[in-house]
Amino acid sequence: MDQPTVLAETIHRLVLLPQGLTLDCGVHLAPLEIALCSYGTLNRAADNAILVCHALTGDQYAAEPHPVTGKPGWWSRMVGSGLPIDTDRYFVLCMNVLGGCMGSTGPRSPRPGSGDGSTEPHISMPWGTDFPPITIRDMVRAQRLVIAELGIERLFAVIGGSMGGMQVLQWAATYPELVFAAVPIATAPFHSAQNIAFNEVSRQAIFADPDWQGGRYWADGRVPARGLAVARMMAHITYLSEEALTRKFGRRLRRDPYNAEAPLALFGEMFEVESYLRHQGSSFVRRFDANSYLTITRAMDYFDIAADHDGDLAVAFRNTNTRFCVISFSSDWLFPTAQSRAVARALNRAAANVSFVEIDSDKGHDAFLLDEPALDRTIRGFLAGAAEHAGLEQRPRSHAASAGQA
Amino acid sequence: MRLDQKLIADMIAPNSRVLDIGSGDGSLIEHLFRTRNCDARGIEIDMAEVTRAVAHGLPVMHGDADSDLAHYPDGAFDYVVLSRTLQAVERPREVLRQMLRIGTRAIVSFPNFGHWQLRWQLLLRGRMPMTDTWSTGWYETPNIHPCTIRDFVSLCGSEGYAIQSWLAVDDKGGRSPWRRSIQMANLFGEQALFLLHRKDFGVGASGDTSTCQPIAHPAGSAQASRSSRLLDVAEAADEAG
Numbered sequence: 228m229d230q231p232t233v234l235a236e237t238i239h240r241l242v243l244l245p246q247g248l249t250l251d252c253g254v255h256l257a258p259l260e261i262a263l264c265s266y267g268t269l270n271r272a273a274d275n276a277i278l279v280c281h282a283l284t285g286d287q288y289a290a291e292p293h294p295v296t297g298k299p300g301w302w303s304r305m306v307g308s309g310l311p312i313d314t315d316r317y318f319v320l321c322m323n324v325l326g327g328c329m330g331s332t333g334p335r336s337p338r339p340g341s342g343d344g345s346t347e348p349h350i351s352m353p354w355g356t357d358f359p360p361i362t363i364r365d366m367v368r369a370q371r372l373v374i375a376e377l378g379i380e381r382l383f384a385v386i387g388g389s390m391g392g393m394q395v396l397q398w399a400a401t402y403p404e405l406v407f408a409a410v411p412i413a414t415a416p417f418h419s420a421q422n423i424a425f426n427e428v429s430r431q432a433i434f435a436d437p438d439w440q441g442g443r444y445w446a447d448g449r450v451p452a453r454g455l456a457v458a459r460m461m462a463h464i465t466y467l468s469e470e471a472l473t474r475k476f477g478r479r480l481r482r483d484p485y486n487a488e489a490p491l492a493l494f495g496e497m498f499e500v501e502s503y504l505r506h507q508g509s510s511f512v513r514r515f516d517a518n519s520y521l522t523i524t525r526a527m528d529y530f531d532i533a534a535d536h537d538g539d540l541a542v543a544f545r546n547t548n549t550r551f552c553v554i555s556f557s558s559d560w561l562f563p564t565a566q567s568r569a570v571a572r573a574l575n576r577a578a579a580n581v582s583f584v585e586i587d588s589d590k591g592h593d594a595f596l597l598d599e600p601a602l603d604r605t606i607r608g609f610l611a612g613a614a615e616h617a618g619l620e621q622r623p624r625s626h627a628a629s630a631g632q633a
Numbered sequence: 634m635r636l637d638q639k640l641i642a643d644m645i646a647p648n649s650r651v652l653d654i655g656s657g658d659g660s661l662i663e664h665l666f667r668t669r670n671c672d673a674r675g676i677e678i679d680m681a682e683v684t685r686a687v688a689h690g691l692p693v694m695h696g697d698a699d700s701d702l703a704h705y706p707d708g709a710f711d712y713v714v715l716s717r718t719l720q721a722v723e724r725p726r727e728v729l730r731q732m733l734r735i736g737t738r739a740i741v742s743f744p745n746f747g748h749w750q751l752r753w754q755l756l757l758r759g760r761m762p763m764t765d766t767w768s769t770g771w772y773e774t775p776n777i778h779p780c781t782i783r784d785f786v787s788l789c790g791s792e793g794y795a796i797q798s799w800l801a802v803d804d805k806g807g808r809s810p811w812r813r814s815i816q817m818a819n820l821f822g823e824q825a826l827f828l829l830h831r832k833d834f835g836v837g838a839s840g841d842t843s844t845c846q847p848i849a850h851p852a853g854s855a856q857a858s859r860s861s862r863l864l865d866v867a868e869a870a871d872e873a874g
Contacts (some may be wrong), residue, residue, distance in 0.1 A: 571694055
């Protein structure tokens, strides 16, 4: 595979947290930078803020063109003026997770005090695989610090799918008084053995790439593009469903564009699904860092909310006043409905206010990113109902605060 | 909102915690929230209805009476409502037990299989009766556990539930002249509505009388409140027997 241009050094909007954060692993990480995007206006009461949490390979560019790929934001069909997460009404924040590679502190960040060999101590080396292990709770704690920095005392809602949904659950469990409403979508209370297994295959693909060089690939400017692309290809299959793949590609063939004249050979022709996956792989390596992928997949693997509460998920949400809307998709086999139902039932045991919807879709796990009118209706309606209970004013009156400068 | 739901709503004290099992489009829980400031939630088995209710801003979860009530803690609600669904659940007795475990009171309505038209049709034709209320064929009906009003009173007796009040009405919930006699109600009531509590739960003794309202019928409240009363299970069972 061709070497992609190394992740462009894009300018992101950052919040600096000089005090840093003590991670679950015991390491104190300081200072901390969290990259974010925001949409809409924080009202005078600062009570209309919605935190949108991104998934494994997402980032903070939820509703604006991505600075690296130029593509629309990953949730631009959900977040915006007049859309279900209506930026005319809500102040929407999305942050790159701790350990990510779109501006937040992560394996690509310079390691403080890591001169390349003591002669020039002001030149710092990236953390690489020395970056401490991160948990979903660490990500949420970092987000909590940013929220406080922005002067937001309570989030009206926290919303996210997949790993974003894990963050939603973690927010509700760790800071229940700070979350009025929570919308965990296509997620689970712990990462299943099957999902850990998929992550492990992804990681092994990266390790197996000679360009990975034990994680120090930044040293000679090459990146483990092949390994990361294979990781993405494999993972991408798990985000779809057999039905969706059949509908989109079936068994259709296409001639290899690079070998159109070649006589029929073993790989002279390509199935469309192969071509699609290769495209997914090669475009992914242009915007994602391999060490970040390792760090974040590991954080997902560690995720198990009940484990922090004697194995009882209901205890994690005991006495919560948060309103929940748990959403799953019928064809999602990566985070199947049964796992969302387990969350909903645990919330029932905690006597929490919970709505639970399984949306009928053949699009698999990725359905939460795609055109699903029932999802739109559900989120829009749930937020409207929650806003009424929260006593949120209909339209933000003040345009004074525009948070997030660093 | 259906008239029978209005009757149910009239049984519920303001500011209560309510679980509506089989909440449909959520009109009862919305009514309870808007007019009585209740914390009302729903469970519904039909996913299209769940989506519609949640999209309307109502707290409804997908689930069913048979398998999901076990996940709620004891005494989580002041009222648990099961409207026209008891006859369709797999284990009605267990569902009632769960309702009165997770709720202080249970409000149950069901179509009465003892209605004279059903008896008459079965007697005369020797075929499963078909009426406005019982309108699906025996081979495809979801109503797998039909019962009569007397059957229900008898079950309450053996399970130790006190009947705080009861009402027999027609299919639309509109007419209820048989308030004194369970036997007459069993013959002429198309559907029945019961407000139950556990016998070991001291309603009234705790000073919690505000919620023990007589059923006020919308179409004749003076007469209704005069004739409505607390009915002990033993008394009811006697009358029924």
